[in-house]
Amino acid sequence: MYTTYTCSPPISGNTKAFLTLNSFESGGDGGGPSECDNQYHSDDKPVVALSTGWFNHESRCLKNITISGNGRSVVAMVVDECDSTMGCDKDHDYQPPCPNNIVDASQAVWKALGVPHSDWGGLDIVWSDA
Structure with missing residues (x-):
């Protein structure tokens, strides 16, 4: 029923992506613990x-990436996969599969980029390996 990827x-020095909001905390909308370390992470x-x-x-587990958007940049650690191949189950908080261009970020990333809280949820960004 959903498109999967x-x-x-391709990754470049400034890879275009779409930033989304996720909670990596226990009970958050991210579902289970992070795939890279089987842990939950503070928002x-x-x-x-x-x-x-x-x-x-x-291959990017626990490595840092630089995210640029809204005129600012922030370094964030990759802790999980936004699954583009599966979804709609408990492990994925019953959400559909991710598109293939998503950087799903904690509240801290949105705050660091200076995005007004009312605009959290979706933002065109670029990212690169830090």
Whole structure:
């Protein structure tokens, strides 16, 4: 019923993506613990999940990326996959699969980018390996 992806757009020095909001805390909308370390993470820490293709079989786990948007930049750690191949189950908080161009970020990332709280949820950004 949903489009699924096994790849993401090519990565460059400034890869275009869409920033979304996620809670990585226990009981948050991220579902289970993060895939990279099987832990939950505070919304006050700059952490992200990447679409399946960019997550690349955990090759970016616990590595930092630089996210630029809204005229600012922030460094965040990759802790999870925003699954582009599966969804609509308990492990994915019954959400549909992610598109292939998502950087799913904690509240700390949104705050660091200076995005007004009323605008949290979706933002065109660029990212690169830090």
